[in-house]
Amino acid sequence: MSADPTDHELRVSKIRNGTVIDHITGGQALNVLAILGIDGSEGFGVSIGMNVTSDRLGQKDILKVEGRELSQSEVDVLSLIAPEATINIVREYDVVEKNRVERPSEVVGVLSCPNRNCISNDSEPVATRFEVLEDGVRCDYCSEIIRDRIAEHIDV
Ligand code: CTP
Numbered sequence: 001m002s003a004d005p006t007d008h009e010l011r012v013s014k015i016r017n018g019t020v021i022d023h024i025t026g027g028q029a030l031n032v033l034a035i036l037g038i039d040g041s042e043g044f045g046v047s048i049g050m051n052v053t054s055d056r057l058g059q060k061d062i063l064k065v066e067g068r069e070l071s072q073s074e075v076d077v078l079s080l081i082a083p084e085a086t087i088n089i090v091r092e093y094d095v096v097e098k099n100r101v102e103r104p105s106e107v108v109g110v111l112s113c114p115n116r117n118c119i120s121n122d123s124e125p126v127a128t129r130f131e132v133l134e135d136g137v138r139c140d141y142c143s144e145i146i147r148d149r150i151a152e153h154i155d156v
Contacts, residue, residue, distance in 0.1 A: 012047045012049060012062075012064060013047070014090075014093055015045065015047075015064050015065075015066050015090050015093075016066070016090070016092065016093055017066065017067055017090060017091055017092065018044075018045075018064065018065050018066040018067050018068055018069070018090055019064075019065050019068055019069055019070055019087060019088065019089055019090065020062065020063070020064045020065075020087075020088040020090060020095075021062065021063045021064075021065070021070075021078070021082075021085055021086070021087055021088075022060070022062050022085065022086045022088060023054065023056065023057060023060050023062075023082075023084045023085050023086045024060060024061035024062060024063065024082040024084075024085050025057070025060070025061070025081065025082045025083070025084065025085075026050070026051045026057065026058070026059035026060055026061055027050065027051060027059075027061065028061055028081050028082050029048050029049070029050050029061035029062070029063050030048075030050075031081050031151035032061070032063055032078055032081070032082060032085075033046070033048070033063065034151050034154065035074055035077050035078050035081075035151055035154055036065070036068070036070065036074055038065065038068075044065065044066045044067045044068060045064070045065075045066035045067075046063065046064070046065050046066070047062075047063070047064040048061070048062075048063055049061060049062040049063075056084070057084060060084075061082075069089060070087060073107070073108075073109065073110045074110075075087065075101055076104045076107050076110065077107060077110050077111070077150070077151075077154055078101060079101035079102060079103050079104065080103070080107070080132065080137065080150050081150060081151055082101065083101065083103060084100075084101075085100070085101045086098060086099070086100055086101075087099045087100075087101065103132060104132055105131070105132055106129060106130060106131050106132060106140075107129075107130050107132065107137065108127050108128070108129050108130075109127040109128060109129075110128070110154060110155060111128055111130050111137065111146070111150070111153045111154060111155060112128055112153055112154075112155035113128055113130075113139045113141070113142060113144055113153075114144060114146060114153060115139065115142050115144040117142070118139060118141050118142040118144060119141050119142070120139065120141050120142075126141070128141075128155065129141070130146070133145070135147055136148075136150070137150065
């Protein structure tokens with residue numbers, strides 16, 4: 001077998017329409033899919049690259065999701081676990097929009113509070129509200145702090 005130097009790079013196909021989420025913190029791609037509520041049963045194309053080499057990040061994950069764009073609340077939560085991520089909107093094979101995620105000051109209506117006694121877990125129709133801290137998020141109603149595994153508290 002000949003060693004063609006161009007074979008050393010694995011190229012994932014370009015997508016026609018959809019979203020490429022690039023520069024995801026290494027190892028977080030599956031959590032990003034959880035945030036988007038994607039488990040593969042939807043039937044659209046999803047490519048996942050995990051812990052691939054990146055000049056900027058050392059290692060990064062990348063997700064290509066066909067036929068799907070992201071809502072602002074999804075981007076807000078995503079920014080908590082992948083603060084360096086770039087969201088590329090692709091239409092007819094061209095990147096028509098590229099945005100870095102921004103860390104929001106608060107996330108409303110996307111995370112559920114782990115404190116069972118929190119009013120946001122009552123039958124009251126209140127939207128959950130978390131202030132974004134340096135190292136986690138704090139519930140506005142009961143001050144409970146979530147530091148780890150934020151993706152497990154997503155309620156979208
Ligand atoms: N991409 C894709 N399908 C397309 C167009 C782009 O999958 N039809 C992917 C590219 O493979 C790349 C990402 O979307 O991973 C961003 O594309 P582009 O802006 O062309 O690449 P770069 O300039 O390298 O991006 P950046 O500067 O953000 O690193």
